Structures are given as structure tokens and as C-alpha cells.
């Protein structure tokens with residue numbers, strides 16, 4: 001989704017702004033632009049397409065200036081054209097970049113037009129530029145003008161405003177879209193994600209919901225929605241500086257797939273005792289809350305939703321309490337009922353997904369006993385607004401297709417189910433100890449699964465000409481099949497669907513022919529014989545099966561069956577292990593098809609709008 005970078009410094013900042021945008025490319029966008037104050041005017045360059053196009057334009061016509069704002073736009077209102085790209089201007093003296101959506105922009109636009117403002121774009125953002133310009137005429141400072149203007153806005157925004165008359169200041173406002181301030185030596189930066197600023201600073205301060213701030217080279221003045229001044233310290237970031245580099249890998253996605261053993265080690269670090277999970281890893285109040293929760297409600301979107309679905313199998317079987325799972329965008333717009341004494345869990349890699357955040361806010365009004373966020377981004381809105389947070393510690397995930405974020409979520413959720421079980425003694429000590437041992441083995445087992453890479457690369461060749469694909473699984477492998485299908489469709493653009501294998505004969509079997517590859521996730525568990533029957537149903541109709549199976553399943557390669565051995569030494573961690581070959585499959589299919597693996601078309605990493 002859109003990305004923001006801004007700077008007030010004493011040096012030329014165009015290069016820093018462009019580098020910042022480059023580091024935000026993973027979020028997904030379709031145009032990019034920047035504006036700097038230069039020679040008593042605001043110079044602007046915008047281009048449709050990648051940041052490299054913007055860079056080319058700047059190489060041809062460089063702009064210099066020590067204050068500036070920059071943006072990558074993911075189109076919502078108005079097509080991805082140069083005139084719709086940010087920054088947007090008003091009267092050549094106000095420039096604005098904006099993430100989010102202004103919902104009442106049509107009314108404001110008509111009002112501003114009637115007052116003589118001329119619109120040069122189809123965007124909702126331009127309304128903000130003119131509104132701030134109008135309010136500026138009756139305000140002592142840009143800060144005042146932005147405060148007044150934001151009171152008239154409905155919707156979501158993270159915005160940075162620059163004005164020609166005060167080149168040493170930027171004014172920023174946050175409501176629904178994250179913003180972080182970075183402090184350098186005698187210079188200050190702003191971005192929608194700290195990753196953008198890691199080359200220039202490690203000192204960060206997040207703005208809270210509803211805050212407006214004035215940023216100058218050496219100070220930040222923050223105002224709460226009440227208008228009161230807020231004091232907040234900068235904190236050192238723990239995000240690694242090289243988080244935005246691909247290293248030896250061709251794509252971030254592959255780097256992140258191969259980082260999974262170390263990411264999962266980080267998830268586990270300091271959270272396991274000898275034979276148990278340290279319950280306090282979920283928060284100081286976790287021992288009491290996890291012991292007393294009578295039900296669990298989980299909400300999430302996309303890949304995080306698939307993690308939630310696996311958690312349902314674990315929580316209900318290991319803890320014996322009901323666990324409801326729902327897509328956040330459905331939950332938020334439905335009349336829902338909170339089961340008394342139930343725990344609300346939100347799962348999100350970014351912690352900024354608009355629907356998940358909205359669902360959490362609704363849940364907080366509904367009387368859940370507590371809210372727990374399972375999240376990868378410290379300081380994100382979800383983490384700050386939840387009662388408890390479990391950080392997955394996957395490290396920055398840049399590829400739009402979620403990989404290590406998913407397997408670390410699953411690791412955290414298995415730990416959660418185990419911790420809940422411990423506090424209520426729903427499993428024996430020996431069973432708990434065995435799960436903890438499986439968790440400990442997880443990094444090594446993922447490493448083992450990664451050795452399938454070359455074999456899967458060869459298998460991937462057989463998918464490249466296909467238009468459709470089915471994924472089958474049973475039990476907790478059904479959500480893994482769903483995740484496999486999501487991965488394949490989002491990066492290779494092959495239409496893929498997942499079914500619980502038992503559902504095949506209720507409709508999708510009609511699709512089976514020699515052109516429909518069917519991928520099956522088959523660990524050796526109590527459902528394997530049922531799954532084998534489902535595979536026979538496919539074979540009997542001429543379908544081609546690609547089966548990721550444990551050797552112990554005794555499935556042999558035969559006509560219509562391509563077998564890829566994948567083993568998990570432990571039934572609880574099997575869903576996490578079997579995720580890996582599906583990630584590798586979709587990656588290689590996408591590479592062979594030549595798609596944009598890390599930034600697939602139309603998608604954004606962090607979906608901060610509805």
C-alpha cells in the first residue's frame with residue numbers, strides 16, 4: 001500500500017527520499033513522486049511505475065533541497081497516472097503526501113471548488129492540500145492549519161505536509177495510517193515504516209492515533225487530539241539494518257523462506273522452559289487469563305487468517321474450549337456476539353491491516369475478557385491497542401507473499417495452545433513435554449524441508465503452462481492447503497483453490513481432468529487413509545496429483561501421482577513443516593512464469609485501507 005518518506009535536514013535529501021521509497025517498494029504501489037523546497041519554490045517530480053522510473057527522471061533533471069516529502073501511491077481514488085501521483089499541491093505553496101482514504105472527499109471537493117480551488121487530479125488527497133491551504137490563510141502556523149483541517153476530515157490518513165513559507169518544518173498527522181519519526185544528528189525524518197529510514201537513523205518515535213506533530217531539524221512537537229502537548233522519547237530500533245537487502249538471494253521471498261529456521265528460533269527464544277512453554281511469554285496477566293478463558297475468538301486476514309484456522313484445530317483439540325475464527329472484514333461489519341469470558345485474538349504480520357484493527361476496536365467494545373495480538377511489528381497499532389501482545393519476531397518481511405511471518409505465527413499459536421493447556425491441565429505433562437520438544441526441533445526440521453528446494457524447482461516446470469490448480473488437505477492441513485493456494489495465485493497468477501479433501505465429491509471433482517494439477521498435503525496422521533481415498537477419486541478421473549507425503553504414508557509414485565517426500569517428526573508441528581514445500585512450489589512457478597515475485601500486481605504488503 002502507499003508509502004511515505006519525508007525529511008528536514010541541512011543537506012540535499014532527494015537521494016535519501018528515493019532510497020526510503022525504494023525500501024518501501026515491498027508495500028505495493030503503482031506510481032511514485034517527491035517534492036523538495038528548492039530555490040524558493042516547491043520542485044516536484046512524479047512518475048507512473050516503479051521508483052526506478054522516478055530515479056531516472058531525477059537523474060535527467062536533478063532537484064536539490066534540504067526539506068522534502070516523497071510517496072509511493074497505490075491507487076484507490078483515480079487511476080495510476082502522473083497527475084494522480086503524490087505529492088499534491090495547493091497554490092504552489094502547500095504540498096501533501098497521504099496514505100489512507102478520505103471518505104468525505106466528494107463533499108469537501110465540491111465545497112472547495114465553489115470557493116475557487118482548482119483540482120488537478122482525481123484523488124481524495126488533493127482535497128487535503130486545498131483544505132490545509134484554505135485553513136492556513138486564517139492560521140498562525142502550518143501546524144494550526146493542519147489541526148483545523150484534520151477536524152474536517154472523515155476517513156483514514158497518515159499525512160505529511162510541507163509549505164513553501166516554512167521550509168524548515170514538516171507537519172504530520174496520523175489517524176488510521178501509521179507514521180514514525182526518525183531522529184538524525186541535526187536532522188529529522190518521517191516515514192510510514194521505519195524500514196524506510198534505517199540507512200539514516202535507528203532512533204524512532206511512533207505517532208499515536210489522532211496526533212498531529214510539527215517536525216523541525218532538532219525537535220518534534222506532538223499534539224494529542226485534545227490539543228495538549230505530548231512528551232515522548234525516541235527509542236533505539238531493534239530492526240536490522242540489512243533487513244531491506246536481498247543478500248545472496250534473487251528475491252526477498254526466497255530469502256525469507258530460507259530465513260525461517262532462524263526466524264522460528266527467535267520466536268522460541270526465551271519462551272520455553274525445560275518441558276513447558278513459559279506462559280508469561282503472552283503477557284504478565286496471561287497465566288490467569290489463559291487459565292480462565294471459556295472460549296476464544298480469532299480474527300485475521302489472508303495468510304494470517306490461515307494461521308488462525310490452524311490454531312482452531314490446536315486450541316479445540318488441546319485445550320477443549322470453543323475457538324471461533326473469522327475473516328476480519330466480515331467480523332467488523334456483522335452483528336457479533338462475544339461469548340462471556342472469552343479471549344479475543346487478532347493475528348497480523350504488519351499490525352496495521354485496517355480490517356483487523358477495526359475488528360479489534362469493535363471487540364474492545366463488546367466485553368471480551370482481554371485482547372491478545374499475535375504480531376510481527378513492535379509498536380504497530382494492533383500491538384499498542386491490544387491488552388497483550390505476542391511478538392512473532394520473524395524480522396522484517398519484505399516480499400508481499402507472506403512466508404516467515406506465517407510460520408512464526410503458527411509457532412506462536414502452537415505455543416499459545418500449549419500454554420493454555422498447561423494452565424488447565426488438559427494434557428499430561430508428558431504430552432506437553434513432547435510438544436515442547438517438537439517446537440525445539442522445528443528450526444532443524446524446517447532446514448531439512450528446505451533441502452527439497454531443487455526437486456521442487458523441477459516439479460514447478462510442470463505447473464507453468466497451467467491455468468488452474470487445486471490444493472487438498474484434511475484436518476489442520478486444510479488451512480495449509482488454503483495457504484498453498486493463496487501463495488500460488490498471488491505470485492504466479494495461476495487460479496488456485498483449496499478444498500478440504502472430503503469436500504471434493506461435493507462439487508470440485510467436476511473440474512478434474514488432465515489439465516488440472518491437484519496438490520495434496522499428506523503428512524502421516526490419522527486421516528491419511530481417508531486422504532488416500534480422495535486421491536484415488538482424482539486419479540480415477542484422469543487428474544494429475546502432486547503429493548507432498550511422509551514416507552511412512554506408503555504412497556507410491558504411480559501413473560497420475562508425482563510423489564515428493566516431506567517428513568515431519570511430530571504431528572503438532574506438521575502443518576508448519578508442510579507449509580515450506582508449498583512456499584517453494586509457488587516461488588519457483590512464479591519465477592519460471594516471470595512474474596514480479598516480490599511485488600505481485602495489484603497487491604500491497606500492508607493493507608491499511610478497507
Ligand code: AGP
Nearest residue numbers: 302303304348349350353401402
Ligand atoms: C499473503 O501472502 C498476503 N500478504 C496477505 O494475505 C496478508 O497475509 C494479509 O493482507 C494480512 O496481512 P497482515 O498479516 O499484515 O494483517
